[in-house]
């Protein structure tokens with residue numbers, strides 16, 4: 145990691161906060177602005193994991209409809225999904241979009257739980273976050289953001305989730321670049337914040353909320369609570 149990324153770099157006279165200080169400020173400003181947002185809806189760890197897989201490329205309302213269908217069809221368990229016929233599972237997942245692809249991904253995840261974890265999410269729990277994450281990444285269709293969402297929200301272990309809003313906000317404030325790897329962005333938050341599932345949960349929720357409310361395709365910097373941090377694009381050009 146470069147000196148720039150450690151947050152120790154300081155340019156005399158520069159107004160711009162170094163990356164780790166920026167992230168800490170961002171967290172405190174948004175936490176004060178929004179209060180406690182910690183979230184990820186789901187009645188069970190498995191339902192949370194299913195939501196994490198289905199939310200790829202769609203909005204949460206569509207995910208909820210698909211999960212409702214799985215419940216109605218008695219398909220919301222690893223064993224039921226693993227044993228289900230393609231057509232039945234795909235029909236239930238239709239509201240979530242890309243339902244054939246998602247049916248394959250969901251079945252691969254359910255199959256993994258059935259084969260290696262006694263058919264339960266609890267069977268995944270025994271190991272540390274890093275080991276679980278590495279195993280999830282071997283399953284068809286589970287990428288870094290989905291794996292981390294399952295580990296953080298489904299299992300309550302401390303792994304920071306990086307999503308498109310996180311990247312956009314850091315990029316617009318000159319903290320990271322568009323092509324920065326997932327791991328590099330994640331490391332910034334891990335180094336800046338206490339290693340706590342509650343803090344990671346809250347920070348991700350805050351980033352999603354400010355992304356939806358202000359940091360849209362066309363940023364609304366004038367009214368955004370983060371407008372005082374570094375130089376956003378709407379406050380006088382690129383940082």
Ligand code: SF4
Nearest residue numbers: 359363365368371376
């Ligand atoms: S809307 Fe502007 S001030 Fe707010 S996070 Fe995005 S770039 Fe920053």
